[in-house]
Amino acid sequence: MRLSKSFVPTLKEVPNDAVVTSHILLLRAGMIRMLSAGIYSFLPLGYKIVRKVVDIIREEMDAIGGQEFHLPALNPIEIWEETGRVEAFGDTMFHLKNREYILAPTHEEIITFHARNVVKSYKDMPQIWYQIQTKFRNEARPRSGIIRGRQFLMKDAYSLDTSFENLDKSYNLHDGAYRKIFDRCGLKYFVVGASSGAMGGTGSEEFMVKSDAGEDTVAYCESCGYASNVEVAESKVDALSRNKVSGELKEIHTPNVKSIDELCAFLKINETQCAKSRVYIFNNKPLLILMLGNDDVNETKLEKILGGTVRPGHTDELKELTGADAGSIGPISFNGKIIADLRLKNGNNLYSGANKNDYHVGGIDLMRDVPELEYADLRTVNAGEQCIRCESKLDVFSAIELGHIFKLGTKYSLSMGAMFLDENGKENPIIMGSYGIGVERIISCYVEQHHDENGIIWDKVLTPFQVNLLALNMKKGNVVEVSDKIYTELTNNGISVLYDDRFDAQAGFKFNDADLLGMPIQIIVGDKKLKENRVEVKVRETGERFDIEIEKLNEKIADIFKRTLYP
């Protein structure tokens, strides 16, 4: 492709609204442009990368027996009402104004719709159905360029099986395919145990890329490889040990003491002597959660235990429900259900709020003073705690979710009536799995992982063109002649070439654009070296430069490509 005839609007300056590196570089390289918050156009160069990613995904999905569909993004709302997910998605789902349609945020319902009409016998399974298609989610806050958009490309796959054992097989096939896909794309990633959230189901794993731009938080153990989304992560922390003697309940005046730290400082006690209270609303009823010291409530764990969604109580509700403001709330005389974290189990001589502003209560014995108290693991894991498996120190960091695989089980088949007859003529629900990959996120993560101060560094797999040919001075006849010849020859040999043949652009301009765009090999044709019948070859990743005789150019390029740029 001749750059002089192409639309590749590179930017020298960083657009004001871009903060995340991948966003900045993709904008500057003329690969994407924003239309509206969370809605992006791919320009020709960027779309070439999308197609490369999609091709890899397609190959690996086909390799595990996947069959590609193309399902409608425009869906009648009734199908979504069958599973109750219109409500579950809430405002995240786009609704049309002039017809009872929605824009699909995912496709479990549509797949199940087709499955129930067609898959009637155990002989019809297993099936793996997938598509690579645009999804719509009305994100309250899109961010980080194409990492979180309101419209985005997703590879979504669904498995249909006769049993949970067979679901495991389909799930493992996807696990393997996903690893191949991300490996081939040149990504460093890891796999973590995850929450299945609103998707429902019995098990799930996420494919994560470590990144400050990420919105998920991951706990990771370097020594044994334990990796888990903090939503479900566990660590080894000491529980309370019960004192032999329980003290008397006593109310203590604690003016202006709100946080656990303030309480400890005021009473000169340790935080492990404190029970922190958080009030949630579950099914319109108040729920008090007790945590040891400064431990944070993990709302995902809480919701899993309760089997429904909770919300933190509003400030004005707290006073009404407990008689006190946040900071003075506690379990004694609390009117409602109370659940305590396992670390507090059977603790005594504890301090907590008195449900009266500026007062705390000491000498609490949970066994004595909080009857019928339930315990559960409700903690959020912190960095530096011991790994649940090997007791080494856990690392906690941000990560971008690239893909997510779920064992759905029967959630959709039961609610939508997708049944089959087994070998004994007995009717059973289809056992389903669902598997997603964010296409734009692969690209963003790649750029996050492969760039330097000058721009993007593509390897030979995802790059929009394999070679960037720079004719340094188009006003010199010999430069044009040789460049044109190289361009034609390489193209005829099946090597894709972006040919910077811009007439007016100066050498420095072309060098900088080439580094920004990041094709793996640059061939630089300049008057100076042409006099010795040589051109320069530069490897973008390493910065290596070679002066090559024109006759040996093909050989050299083949040689460089033979080396795996990212092993």
Added chain:
RNA sequence: CGGGGUGUAGCGCAGCCCGGUUAGCGCGCUUCGUUCGGGACGAAGAGGUCGAGAGUUCGAAUCUCUCCACCCCGACCA
């Protein structure tokens, strides 16, 4: 949805507090000339409903109100 910020030429910004010629600067763009291997130089140009609407005023980019858009933090999120 809560908090904070921004909106002036294609991009990056100044001007606004303290209202007053024809709204500036850098980059980019057009034309001509010079230059030509790391974002050149000179000269001459084009390009603006100052986010939108209403108000105050003799006069508004500037003050007031409403709305919109975008960014960041949080909440939420498969």
